[in-house]
Amino acid sequence: MTALTQPRTIPATNTRSKRTRDPVRWLYFAAFLVVTVALMLPVIIIVLTAFKPASEVNAFPPSLFPHQWTFANFKAIFSALPFGRLIANSFGFAGGVTLFALMFDSLAAYALARLDFRGSKILLIVIIASLMIPFQATLIPIYKIVSDLGWVNTFAGLIAPRAADAFGIFFLRQFFISLPRDLDNAARIDGASEWRIFRSIILPNAVPALMTLGIFTFVNNWNDLLWPLVFTTDQKMGTITSGLTLLTGPGGIIPQGIMMAGALIAILPLAIMFLLVQRRFIESVASTGLK
Amino acid sequence: MTTQQQLQRRRPYRPPGQLGGRTPLNGTFKRRATIVGFLAPALIVLAAFVGWPMISALQLSFTDASGFGTPRFVGFDNYVRIFTNPNIVRAMGNTALYAVLFTPVAIIVALVLALMLNSDRLPFRGFFRSSLFLPFIVSLAVAAFAWSYLLDPQIGLLNYWLQTAGIRIGNVLQDPVLAMPTVVLVAVWKSFGFYMVIFLAGLQDIPKSLYEAAQLDGANGWKRFVHVTFPMLSNTMTFVVIVALIAALQAFDQIYVLTGGGPYRSTETIVMQIYQSGFKDLDLGFASALSYVLLIVTLLLSLVQFLFFGRRGEDTTS
Numbered sequence: 001m002t003a004l005t006q007p008r009t010i011p012a013t014n015t016r017s018k019r020t021r022d023p024v025r026w027l028y029f030a031a032f033l034v035v036t037v038a039l040m041l042p043v044i045i046i047v048l049t050a051f052k053p054a055s056e057v058n059a060f061p062p063s064l065f066p067h068q069w070t071f072a073n074f075k076a077i078f079s080a081l082p083f084g085r086l087i088a089n090s091f092g093f094a095g096g097v098t099l100f101a102l103m104f105d106s107l108a109a110y111a112l113a114r115l116d117f118r119g120s121k122i123l124l125i126v127i128i129a130s131l132m133i134p135f136q137a138t139l140i141p142i143y144k145i146v147s148d149l150g151w152v153n154t155f156a157g158l159i160a161p162r163a164a165d166a167f168g169i170f171f172l173r174q175f176f177i178s179l180p181r182d183l184d185n186a187a188r189i190d191g192a193s194e195w196r197i198f199r200s201i202i203l204p205n206a207v208p209a210l211m212t213l214g215i216f217t218f219v220n221n222w223n224d225l226l227w228p229l230v231f232t233t234d235q236k237m238g239t240i241t242s243g244l245t246l247l248t249g250p251g252g253i254i255p256q257g258i259m260m261a262g263a264l265i266a267i268l269p270l271a272i273m274f275l276l277v278q279r280r281f282i283e284s285v286a287s288t289g290l291k
Numbered sequence: 292m293t294t295q296q297q298l299q300r301r302r303p304y305r306p307p308g309q310l311g312g313r314t315p316l317n318g319t320f321k322r323r324a325t326i327v328g329f330l331a332p333a334l335i336v337l338a339a340f341v342g343w344p345m346i347s348a349l350q351l352s353f354t355d356a357s358g359f360g361t362p363r364f365v366g367f368d369n370y371v372r373i374f375t376n377p378n379i380v381r382a383m384g385n386t387a388l389y390a391v392l393f394t395p396v397a398i399i400v401a402l403v404l405a406l407m408l409n410s411d412r413l414p415f416r417g418f419f420r421s422s423l424f425l426p427f428i429v430s431l432a433v434a435a436f437a438w439s440y441l442l443d444p445q446i447g448l449l450n451y452w453l454q455t456a457g458i459r460i461g462n463v464l465q466d467p468v469l470a471m472p473t474v475v476l477v478a479v480w481k482s483f484g485f486y487m488v489i490f491l492a493g494l495q496d497i498p499k500s501l502y503e504a505a506q507l508d509g510a511n512g513w514k515r516f517v518h519v520t521f522p523m524l525s526n527t528m529t530f531v532v533i534v535a536l537i538a539a540l541q542a543f544d545q546i547y548v549l550t551g552g553g554p555y556r557s558t559e560t561i562v563m564q565i566y567q568s569g570f571k572d573l574d575l576g577f578a579s580a581l582s583y584v585l586l587i588v589t590l591l592l593s594l595v596q597f598l599f600f601g602r603r604g605e606d607t608t609s
Contacts, residue, residue, distance in 0.1 A: 025412045032413055035404075036422050042437035042480065043425065045448065049440065062448045108333035117326050130341050132593035134541050136562045137586035140569045140579050141344035141351065161340035164333035194325045223430030225544040226562070230570055241430050245548055256440045263433045270428045278421045285485065286492035 046267065049260040050074070057257040073261035080258055085236055086243040087265065093228065093239055094221040096159040098214050105168035106210065110198045112169070113176035114184065124173070130166045136226065143230055153237045158228065162221065168213055175209035176202060212284040215277060219270055240266040348586075351579035358573045369580035379581065382559045385471065389560060390539035392475040397535055398528075400479060401486035406520070408487070409494045420491070424484040431481050435548035438477045439464065467557045470550050474558050477545045482538065486531050493527030494520070533596040537589055561585050 037044075044064075049057060050073055052066040077083050111117070112124050135142075142161050143152075151157030183205070184197045203210070221227070228242040235246065244262045274281065352369055356362035373379050404423060408416055426434065441449040444462040453460055463469040497520065505515045543562040546552065552559035552567075561581065569578030 022412070025414060028407075028410070028412050029414050032407060032419060036419055039480070040422060040425070041449070042434055042441060043429065045441055046433075046437045058446050060446060060451075062446050062451050064448060104333040104336060107329045111326055111329035115322075115326050115329065117323075123330075127337070130337065132590055133341060133345060133586060134537070134589050136541055136543070136565060137582040137589070138341065138344035138348055139565065140575055140582060141347035142340055143570070144347070144575075145339065145344070160336070164336035166337065166341070169333060194329070198329070219428050223428075223432070225430070225432045225547065226566065229547075230566075241432050244436070245432055256443075256446070259436050260440065263436050266433050267429055271425070274425070274428050275421075278424070279417070282420060282424055282488050283492075286488045 043267070046260050046263045049257055050264040052257050054255055054257055057255065073255075073257040074265075076255075076258045077262045077265070080247065081243050081262070082236055083240075083243070083262065083265075086238055086240045089237060090222055090239040090241070090266075091269075092155055093158045094218045096155060097162045097221045098217045100159060100163035101165055101168050101217050102210055102214055104164040105213070106172050106203065106206070107198070108164070108169045109172035109176055110194075110202055112173045114197075114202070115194060124170075127166045127169055131170065139226070139230060146231060151231075153232050153234045157231050158237075162227075165217075168217065171213055172206065172209060175206055179205055208280060209284070211277065212281055215273055215281055216285070218273070222266075222270060345586075348579045348582050351576055352583050353580075354576045356575040356579075358575060362576065365576065369577045370584075372577060373580055373584060378556060378559070379564055381556055382561055382564045385556075385558060386540060386542065386560045388471060389475055389478075389542050390536055392472060393478055393539045393542075394532060394535045396475065397479045397483050397486055398531055400483045401531070402490050404483070405487045405490035405494060406516075408491055420488070424488060426481050427484040429481065431478065431544035432548050434481050435477055435545040438473075438480075438545075439549055442473065464550055465554050467554050470554060470558050474542070474546050474549055477549065478539075478542065481545070482535075486535065489531055490524070490527060493524050497523040529599050530596070533592055533599075537592055540585060540589055540592075 048065055051069045051071070053068055053070045053072060056063070056066055056068070112120055112127075146152060146157040146161065149157070151160065179202065184201050187197050187201055222239070223241055224239075225241050225245060228237075228239040229245070232238045232242065235243065238246070240262070244259065244266060247259060247262070351362070353364055353366060354362035355365050355368075407413060408420055408423075413419070441447050442460075442463055444450055450460060460469065463473045501519050501523070502515060505519050510518060541562055542560045543566065546558050546560060546563060547566075550558045552563050562585070565578050565581050565585070568574045568581065
């Protein structure tokens, strides 16, 4: 849990007991807890309101905790929207993008990191430069291509434009060059093909980086609003994120409790994923931010 | 980065075509095929959905394309329309205001929390770090639902608590002055965890010896911050400022959910206008021109970042 602090929090036992008795330390802790809970308020309100009956959701004065817990909102969201379908779409879209992006990005990253070829440096610079293009700026031509291909309202249309991305290639390339060269050179001298080296030496050693990038890609796409809003005009092809905004966006009116139930379901898969790998994830986010 | 070591390790290495006993020509051809095979999938996707759209958007921006009929070349008309349309000029102003509000607030919140988290005196730092990072994985649109409920003038809990404390904020999302700070607040809430984690990493990189030296010189906490922490954090700071500015230029999700650009267009941003003119009004030429304006501003900001981090950039590309 306390990864960043570990080297420093293993002092001799006597200092430790001195530290736990330090009153300022616990005052500090209490203050920080209050700030954290306050900052968590929106998440807390989503969770608690999702279980409130409609009468309590709209009651005045409002209360934080439900007096009576109910699952009614979860039942209602499935009838207000094709919600099962939206969940499946979100998994299909975010999962599909993640799968393809990991595959294509790692292949290209391997070539850039390991197969010295003429122009590799220029290619890398071009890829890094393309990182600076916001997707919002090229959305219209992308939409034209997707619609010319007849891919509006299909998974192909949602996934194909994001099947590779410059950030992923750069991120994995940075990781691959940090792996010791001796690892694959030995195999190369033994006559192993590049594909074989990639598959059975590089990839197994890059699992942490692939996982981080995978979660990052999955979270970003799961949460994206503009993209599914543009590429799906049929409500049945929307994602959770875009589907929920139909209820709340301009003109949409829906009981807040039902909305929060939807919001909770939208957050849940990401929260579970995050809790499983939070430490590693946060650390690699931090280090990529600095590179 | 251990760039130097990598370079030294890299030089003696030669591709197996020259290394093994194979004929160079055979080796070269097979090798080229291998390289192409590895690069092709990603490069095809990037060329089709990043490279081509960039050229295509520029082309479109000089036409009156609408999705129907043959687009006509109209020269710089769309660009003239952008800068003479009061709604677009307003949206640009709003985007600038958003950036000016968002960037310092997000950075101060993130930096203060990072400094607190970095303190030895705080127990359970890992727990706090994860909790505070959590908003970053919540979608901005979903976060906006929670905020709209918290801020609801009738049944909103936050509104009620503030009222109890004697502060009347009314219906902030319908208030032409307060709507913008509110959508900024939601964005700050969503992203401070990300910047905090980056600051935290920057703080951990500051050598402890500097603090010890400062302490010996009798510098107090504030002085240590001003003379040690802050200067040592300047690279991280520049990075975060530029990343935050670029993110601010692309504001859309929570505004779409919370205000739809209102009241009285007071929260309309450039990306909202691109969405509106491109996908609702089908004024593709105009929307493309607007996209290009966004693209150019973003590229300029990125260029500043690249120049500032020039040396670091070289490190990472070598």
